[in-house]
Amino acid sequence: MSLKSFGAKIFAKHIRNKIDKWASQPEETQQKVFLELLAKASNTQFGRDHDFKNIKTYSDFAKNVPVRDYEQLRTYVDKMVAGEPDVLWPGKPLYYAKTSGTTSGAKYIPLTKESMPSHINAARNAILCYIAETGNAKFVDGKMIFLQGSPEMEEKNGVKLGRLSGIVAHYVPSYLQKNRMPTWETNCIEDWETKVDAIVEETLKENMSVISGIPSWVQMYFERLQQKTGKKVGDLFPDFELFIYGGVNYEPYRSKFENLIGRKVDSIELYPASEGFFAFQDKQNERGMLLQLDAGMFYEFIKADEFFDENPKRLTIGEVETDVNYVMLVSSNAGLWAYNIGDTVQFTGTKPYRVIVSGRIKHFISAFGEHVIAKEVEEAMQLAVSKTNAQISEFTVAPNITPANNELPYHEWFIEFEKVPEDLSKFSNILDENLQRQNSYYFDLIEGKILQPLKISRVPQNGFQQYMKSIGKLGGQNKLPRLANDRKIAEVLEKIINS
Incomplete structure (x- = not known):
């Protein structure tokens, strides 16, 4: 010693x-x-x-x-x-x-x-x-x-x-x-x-x-x-x-x-x-x-x-x-x-x-009165990762209030996977069910057919780094908001996904 x-x-x-x-x-x-x-x-x-x-x-x-x-x-x-x-x-x-x-x-x-x-x-x-x-x-x-x-x-x-x-x-x-x-x-x-x-x-x-x-x-x-x-x-x-x-x-x-x-x-x-x-x-x-x-x-x-x-x-x-x-x-x-x-x-x-x-x-989703917070989405993600052996690099969540084709609104999870789960549908279900268990308002909205279960949009490798760089916040002490009540981040990520 x-x-x-x-x-x-x-x-x-x-x-x-x-x-x-x-x-x-x-x-x-x-x-x-x-x-x-x-x-x-x-x-x-x-x-x-x-x-x-x-x-x-x-x-x-x-x-x-x-x-x-x-x-x-x-x-x-x-x-x-x-x-x-x-x-x-x-x-x-x-x-x-x-x-x-x-x-x-x-x-x-x-x-x-x-x-x-x-x-x-x-x-x-x-x-x-x-x-x-x-x-x-x-x-x-x-x-x-x-x-x-x-x-x-x-x-x-x-x-x-x-x-x-x-x-x-x-x-x-x-x-x-x-x-x-x-x-x-x-x-x-x-x-x-x-x-x-x-x-x-x-x-x-x-x-x-x-x-x-x-x-x-x-x-x-x-x-x-x-x-x-x-x-x-x-x-x-x-x-x-x-x-x-x-x-x-x-x-x-x-x-x-x-x-x-x-x-x-x-x-x-x-x-x-x-x-x-x-x-x-x-x-x-x-x-x-x-x-x-x-x-x-x-x-x-x-x-x-x-x-x-x-x-x-x-x-x-x-x-x-x-x-x-x-x-x-x-x-x-x-x-x-x-x-x-x-x-x-x-x-x-x-x-x-x-x-x-x-x-x-100021960082929550309550587009329909659900008031989902960061702790809830992080715990849901933690459970989904542990149950499917998936690995993630980064994620964020936003509401999709007016989806196409007269679909019900939903929470959209933008996820950059390091290791994609073998069954993405199972991964998505674990996320949604855990969020419903944690948040009774979200549960009621799903049960009442006001919202449909969440959907996952896969972000390409380094896509979140690309996003942070685009807003001048790459590295250091900068943090990505885990969720937002609008689609400002989502809109940029959509462009990255589509490109």
Whole structure:
């Protein structure tokens, strides 16, 4: 055992004990964070506008501070970006994480001196929890790759800005710098396909032990490795034993990954976002990710099916239930207040509080009142894949409201298969029956002959990469929406299929 892996085991035990302490006191931990945030921001423009000094309870806060998304918070953000200090948080931010908004153009999410540690420590703590649980630390001596955006940054009125993953790349601890791949120069390549080819060349003869990234883009890296060498990834990297991922559900990709690797490897799920690093998987055999309750973020939740009501009830951590779909709000030491991040989550447990990401509040299908969410289609896909030995590269779902020949409407599943099931009709039936079991509204629509069962449209190989490239979102931290209530994506995919 190396000195580094021995030290990692000791440190892992220490961090695990600290985590267990705050996780066992969830409401007290959140109350402490809540009061600290209010006190710190009371003299900011936002704090004065919302009378922070006279807020004594959560009830006061909910009355004074309405739920906002980026567009509704934008007047404050614009002041910050223009260079004004003390707007949402004392002083100026350290950085802006620049993301592409769907309606608002570029979004500038502030990252402050106080919020940056949570982005760094959460990923570290996820790995340390894995070491504490399994006793396995030998991978710390191998090479680690993090497929991410370019670390190059611009500057706007004295504040640096860039992609979140690129900003975080500046904070890789010194003890990991020698292990970290790819090189800085390769990481700065903007074109994703060129970057992946360069990463393949750099890592081909390295002792890779940890690989991290969004599954769809890691898959592309694995496929390029296999094309280059004709070998399984697990044969190229015999010490590869830990895959760390976030952004999308890994389960639909798992069988494809295991085929590319040639064996099973352990995995850790993360829940990072520009607005905060919210959760990470802390146990290998527990479903869900541990919600970060002591990381400078105060959470509120609104039931997703009540979110668009006039005055939906806002809940704190002690009021949530398992297996309910919630919109998650966050107030943070980055200067976000009752901020709707757009994600929906479900709690898998409350002792401690663990969550799964169930979808996006704007990403669902409810063309007929069915309100099908990402979690439901992903679980249906997972079951269909496991029961037919099929393998998929990517998929998305859209409604077809006015099909030809006076057919009943249906949900159209666009699927890029790596391995097509022997019986596509059976695969389709498993998908549809499972979706009906999960979603009673969908079941009623099928039973009532309002909808016909779903149909599958096969997307050609690399068709989804072609789609993402066409909209300028190939690679990095970009994610394909799992489903949509319109046919904007479907229309592009139809052209790719027909071509």
